[in-house]
Amino acid sequence: MSELRGRLASWDTVIIGVTVAVLIAATAGVENFGNGTNFTFLILDLLPIALIALPMTMIVITGEIDLSVASTLGLTSAIMGDLWNRGLTIEMIIPLCVLIGALLGAVNGVLINRLGLPSLAVTIGTLALYRGLALVVLGDAAVADFPWAFTGWVTGTIGGGPIPNVLIVLVVLAVIFGVVLHATPFGRSLFAIGANDQAARFSGVDVARTKFWLYVVSGAIAGLAGVLWTLRYSSARADNGAGLELAVVAAVLLGGVSIFGGRGSLWGVLSGVLLLAVLQNALRLQDVSGQALNIVTGVLLIASVLLPNIITGVRDSLHRRRLRAVPVKSS
Amino acid sequence: GGTSKGDDDGAAGPASTASADPNAAIKEGLKIAFLPKQLNNPYSDVLAGGGEVAVGELKGEYKLVGPNDAAASSQVSYINTLIQQQQDVIGIAANDPNAVCPSLQQARQAGIKIVSFDSDASKDCRDVFINQATTQGIGESLAKMANELAGGEGEIAILSATPNATNQNAWIKVVEEELKKPENSKLKLVKTVYGNDEDQKSFQEAQGLLQSYPNLKVIVSPTTVGIAAAARYVSSSNYKGKVAITGLGLPNQMREYVKDGTVSKFALWVPSDIGYLAAYAGAALASGQITGAQGEKFTAGKLGEYTIAADGEIVLGPPTEFTAQNIDQFDF
Amino acid sequence: MSVATAEIRKNDKKPRLRIGYVVRQREMGIVLALVVLVAYTAINQPRFLGSQSITDILLNTAILAVLASGMAVVVITRHIDLSVGSVLGLSAFTVATVMQDNQGLPMVAALGLGLAIGAVAGVVNGALVHFGNVPALVVTLGTMYAYRGLTYSWAGGQQVTADEVPRHFLRFANSALLGVPWLVLIALVVIAGVGLMMRNYRIGRELYAMGSSPHAAGLAGIRIARNTLVAFVISGALAGLGGVLYASRFGTVDASSGNGYELQVVAAVVVGGVAVFGGSGTIWGAGLGALLLTVIGSALAVLDINQFWQQAIVGALIVLAIGADRLVAVRIARSLRKRDSHV
Amino acid sequence: MTTDRSASSGPALLEVLDVSKSFGAVAAVQGVSFPLFAGEAHALVGENGAGKSTIVKMLAGVHRPDTGTLRVDGHEASWNSPAGAKAAGIAVIYQEPTLFPDLSVAENIAMGNAPLTRLRQIDRKSMRATAEALFTRLGVRIDPDRPARGLSIADQQIVEIAKALSVHAKVLIMDEPTAALSGVEVERLFSVVRSLRDEGAAIMFISHRFEEITALCQRVTIMRDGRHVCTERIEDLTVDDMIRRMVGRDLSTLFAKQDVTPGEEVLRVEALSRAGVFRDISFTVRAGEIVALAGLVGSGRSEVMQAVFGVDPYDSGTVTFLGKRLRPGNPRAAMNAGMALVPEDRRQQGLVMDLSIERNVTLPRAGALAKLGLLFGGAERREATDWTRKLQTKFGRLSDLVGTLSGGNQQKVVLAKWLATGPKLLIVDEPTRGIDVGTKAEVHRLMSQLAADGMAVVMVSSELPEVLGMADRVLVLREGHLVAELSRADATEETVMYAAMGQQVTA
Ligand SMILES: Nc1ncnc2c1ncn2[C@@H]1O[C@H](COP(=O)(O)OP(=O)(O)OP(=O)(O)O)[C@@H](O)[C@H]1O
């Protein structure tokens, strides 16, 4: 019973509930929201954010951050275009791009975990660096002539129905990340690192190595997202995905992951991603400008941390008052 | 094995098979939506304004949507929304000819007519393209103005919009061709820079040009944002009077610089007419009057009759040149 | 314990190495980098040192430097303010609109309005951080969206263009006092003022203390609530001021003005030697960081280096700056541990 | 209350009246009262965890007493923040240094009451002069312009002292200010404190060194397990009296150490050194043996054992465990080989407070519990239930956050966590710090039992009775050097203490 109450009080449960409620409301109240094609668009729109949010969840749970993801996406997209222009086969380019993403992540990992630099500062630096390199690679050109077999697959759906092919990729990866985070020794160690990295070290967790690999994975997924982005828009450009990093961080925080680490769940984050995408989609269908959504996002983000704080604050002060109320022994 | 560049995998795009009925009546209540490159751009505003007037005349439903940034991918979500809303016509100025293509294809499969204007999408994903002037015409006009302002010889530079802007790139190509002609042989194009159609970036790019090329005589900016920013910089710097600015600009934005002598000549078509023509072309498509094939004709309200040229192109007409003498006659 | 058995401490004999100077060398490093860069560029392109060129660079630095000064204050306090770009946009658009509607309004009113808008935004940030107990990164990421959304939903697709605002408002950015443009003067005054406050006034030192050790700051009886608010108000107000300068300088303003500016400001601060974990760095360092970033941009343009390299170089520089900072800190710590140990 | 108010002292300057303070389930201070008189130095003594620092923090306004009052000059004091206490004329030196690492030493000293120039700017010159004058008074040379970062613990402590002296307080409270200082500095400090005392300030002094207490103080309050034992004039008590009242129980009955014949050698440490921390440490441990590591606070015991386990690096020397050399700096390897370390700082090193009891118990074992790399709900739960039951841990449910448990039960969770790994060598650092008497006995019984079953145990402890009661052998560390190895028979309070302090036994 008290366990149930504990779960109910935690923010990620709340956000899942809110998401479901908004989904129901939008399906019922917004014309064209519930139809299959719109579902396809919804998934295609949230795909890159959802993908990158998977490793980002882990990184934030360990108390770090990676702001370079969108630039990694842009750089892999640019490299993809360049390699394609050079005549490599797409079957080679795709794994190569994921690998390059991993490499870019490894650079972050070394800077942060070997040299012990703060991740916020490092990844702001590599955010600029990778985006710059993307411009160096592809300049102002755009590469667009990717084969239809691939671009069509990315934008296509399973059997022409409402379920986009890429949802398979997302579901498979989400399940893998979910299991790793919530049901493996590695996942356990991530929470321990985030909540108290010293204690984790004393328990035999190799903190630096663990975090290093998280950045590698984050880079690889950003690379994959870069490939999918490029294929979806049939356009490899240096500015692909610019600004996406903050949307991802916002979704992760909205999903109930503590920015100080140690707390959060992948399901919460995925519903955070979904919530933002649904709101955006539904509001656009209602001809509400995308700008109003900026306000909604911002307010939701702050509320997601503020509300639990207020609740615990009120509870504590009530508790203290009760203690005071006990008559004090006089000497 | 594997798929590499140049392999033709038979790109699938639905080909239009419908035939036109030139006598079909224009339907009333058509839902016509405009999707410019980005919303907060005065040029886009004026342009869509013309569309609104036309949609009013056609007794249709007008809608204006669009992103706040001119990134390649940000128009896609809006196209998808318009498909959901079952619009009849989408008028679009594409930020990237290819990025919007798959979505436009989907729109066409859903029976929506696509009219691209101002900046074309790939040929096979729209029905017609409203070209403000022929690419050749604009390019020649830009080169001519540059030549006049430079006095026949010297260094010139180009300040463009985004590096991927279809129309700007096409014009620049024509300018480059023009410069090879004997009458322009003493002109030297030293650099092309991109202000991304952002005021601040264009401003700073203009600065950079003047610093790097002290002997620069003319900056040609084939974009309204760029020319205004460059003119503003020059008018406030000590380059004023030494460097001429020309290109494509909005009279209202440029009036001040024409009057203070920074700019003596620039050109533009009447942007509201593009929107106006786009709306009529869309309505004609949606009503079955035309299909976008070469040679088809339709009437666009006050603008009169137009004929579709090759590749579904519809040319608005020649650009107007603005000078201190005539600028006060225009208000847009 | 008998006094006789105790050893004489080693540090009684050796003269102290003056660590303070090492810290100051961080800024000297930037100055050096600046000098090298300017010298190299000037040799290749003498016009780089022309008066118009210098004026342009200073003008371009001014707004960034004003925002960086405010950001430095917040970062020194171990917080961050990601909302500055949005505050700049809000202020720029509001001020431009007001000036458009009231052509006669003097410049001072515009400046005051911008400062006030920014200060209010800063109060909201600071209050959420302190009283809401929400990390600054979350708060200001949230208000970054919210303030931007506010501007958008109010401005819509409107744009205020240069020809719609009063002449004196536009002229302000370019006119000069004794040859120094007003914009640059304002930036210098801001850097000097905020720098003085942080260096020589109690509140400034308390902000350093809070950033250096929040726990110890609580024990020392520092007024955390007031100081946190002050830090965010300074950052907000300066972003607001930046908005006015932006509107005046560029004339054309829309709802997206200053979009993405926050990362550039953070970069300037970090390059300027302000540690992201608070407690160290100076305002004039942040100003130098802003100048260095701008000069790099201009120099790369003038040197005719492919403009696409510019951003990559800036990124590499940021990483380098953080790395160098860390290296110095580690080396100092190690040498001190060895020197002071009794074993 | 056994307060002895001698006529000479007059009314109390500061009075602690029946104050209590609990942290969750831990009653740190319960109904303690004592007075501080002007012109007197008052010692507060008690074992680790007796509640001394908690009293200090209440006086300083960091904690608010749950019940009870503080009185200054006969009026009820009403501060609830450090700033309030400061304004009331109370200066505090905390047990852990509270410096601002990035600010200069002079600024650290002046923070909060820096001298100002006419323009209300900070007067750096006079600030530096003040710092220099204080350092001269304390007989040390620290550059007032250098940042506090990188100061040695001793220098940090001196800066703390200077900070407290700079405010000319009515009441000066010092929580173990001498723990890191050498003799010269202690002498200087005492002469300064004596002159303050003679000028009419009230001094409260906390130390574990009795010779310091007898040298400086006129009055002493003894605490045990959060309770007030007595307040007496210092000359009315011998050191032995103080210790007996502090410990308050009969050593022989409390610890049920069984006799064991040591088996094979399990651990061999040879010539282990780490610059600035410890040097040339060699010892061995055999199966079934409990080896105690004794020494003063800061003598390097914890660092040695952390280096052995691999969480800290070392510069030279070897660690051989079960006949194999252990790689340095790799706790995982040590763990897998069968070593376990229960660290001294439960809150920082031992437990992840924001995780559940279950997750904490199984954290080092998660890999072993996983099947096919996956952790199914049952395995961790069974393991945690098993071990918490064995250690009779009291808690609501396994999914409760470990931070909600009482200190003693937290300690049991740490023990459970490491015993679950089935170690051949158990290193316990301050195994009973901050836990109650009953639990203490239980822990000791458990350790004795484990040793009897053949486990080797290394116990770092600052509690002499514990050392004497439990250990088969006692190693004594002083300033990073191993200075004595005493058999159970040779180890007495005197021999251990004198070895730890670096003086010969003169009988
Ligand atoms: N912030 C806190 N939260 C929870 N428990 C605490 C806290 N501070 C102290 N305690 C507990 O209160 C008890 C008394 O601690 P205190 O620090 O007062 O002891 P002490 O007498 O100063 O010991 P030592 O000689 O080791 O310094 C201990 O059991 C400790 O674990």
Ligand SMILES: Nc1ncnc2c1ncn2[C@@H]1O[C@H](COP(=O)(O)OP(=O)(O)OP(=O)(O)O)[C@@H](O)[C@H]1O
């Ligand atoms: N991070 C550090 N940097 C520098 N010196 C340190 C550091 N940590 C500990 N020391 C020093 O190392 C020495 C040994 O400290 P350690 O904590 O091992 O002592 P201990 O004997 O275990 O005492 P305790 O009773 O506190 O456990 C002390 O002089 C301490 O000041």
Ligand SMILES: [Mg+2]
């Ligand atoms: Mg204590």
Ligand SMILES: [Mg+2]
């Ligand atoms: Mg220890």
